[in-house]
Amino acid sequence: MSLQAWCAFIQASSVGTAIRESALVFPVIETAHVLAISLSVGLVLLFDLRLVSAALRAATPEQIVRGLKPWYLAGFAIMFATGGLLFWSEALRCYQSGAFRWKMAFLALAGLNAALFEMKYEGRIGAWSERIPGGAQAVGWCSLVCWAAVIALGRWTAYRLG
Amino acid sequence: MRAATAVDASSLGAVLRQSTWMFAAMEVAHLLGLALLLGTTLAVDLRLLGAALRDQPVAAVAEGTRRWNTAGLLVMVGSGALLAAAEPLKLAASPPFAIKMALLGPAILYTYTVQRLIVRRPTPAFVARASAIVSLTLWFGVALAGRTIAFY
Numbered sequence: 001m002s003l004q005a006w007c008a009f010i011q012a013s014s015v016g017t018a019i020r021e022s023a024l025v026f027p028v029i030e031t032a033h034v035l036a037i038s039l040s041v042g043l044v045l046l047f048d049l050r051l052v053s054a055a056l057r058a059a060t061p062e063q064i065v066r067g068l069k070p071w072y073l074a075g076f077a078i079m080f081a082t083g084g085l086l087f088w089s090e091a092l093r094c095y096q097s098g099a100f101r102w103k104m105a106f107l108a109l110a111g112l113n114a115a116l117f118e119m120k121y122e123g124r125i126g127a128w129s130e131r132i133p134g135g136a137q138a139v140g141w142c143s144l145v146c147w148a149a150v151i152a153l154g155r156w157t158a159y160r161l162g
Numbered sequence: 163m164r165a166a167t168a169v170d171a172s173s174l175g176a177v178l179r180q181s182t183w184m185f186a187a188m189e190v191a192h193l194l195g196l197a198l199l200l201g202t203t204l205a206v207d208l209r210l211l212g213a214a215l216r217d218q219p220v221a222a223v224a225e226g227t228r229r230w231n232t233a234g235l236l237v238m239v240g241s242g243a244l245l246a247a248a249e250p251l252k253l254a255a256s257p258p259f260a261i262k263m264a265l266l267g268p269a270i271l272y273t274y275t276v277q278r279l280i281v282r283r284p285t286p287a288f289v290a291r292a293s294a295i296v297s298l299t300l301w302f303g304v305a306l307a308g309r310t311i312a313f314y
Binding site for chain 2: 027031034035037038039041042043045046049054055056057058059063064066067068070071147148151152154155156159
């Protein structure tokens, strides 16, 4: 089955249809998706801002990760769960939407950026106090740009799918 | 209502309505501001609750996020004002919008007065927690009411 056919299939499924046609369920899921931006991106951006020395300078990056990780992981879990349900209800329309595709591309980039950071700096982040390595700063900037793009494209997708 | 009609009839209202790009850009800005404002608010309130960043003094978390909290608020108020100027009649008749505005003033006032005092000095745990709960209720109340505008 092609990706497009698969999207058409899940959109037409009983769960997808139920979500899409309900007066309450879709708005509630969408609301949770938007509000959980604060718990996910809203917290992670504090770590990124620290990497570029623009916020929470009294804390080390390691302290920020340790202090916020459970919360932003919960936030991202909510984003993926609600996002998945929203997608389920409109999979084909999302597939056909350029804005949505770009959103997914930037989401993947954000994930890749985070994975590369883990691979390269895992275990070494504790040694940073004053100077943040250039590579880590680049990761911070990339993350900020990617998440801003994901949010913007998410709004644009909603606009298009109306 | 008169103010709403006046804004609606103004050239600003016309420009914002005609330019779908402008309106969409303001909505995007409003969401980016939300990430900044609510993210920083969450960091401070979670710390006050003793639920995050526990190895940092409360004052340090507040001080370390203050400029971004303010920047987020300015972006939200600025983009929000322009969004409202594009649809003043619709918003003037919208109950969720009325609720949102009724909560916004207290939220800003609370954050910049009471909460500011509380984060700066050592406070009993229950005061800190109560303050965090007030703050979160006000700000997420604003966000929830705002989200509901579209569904009316």
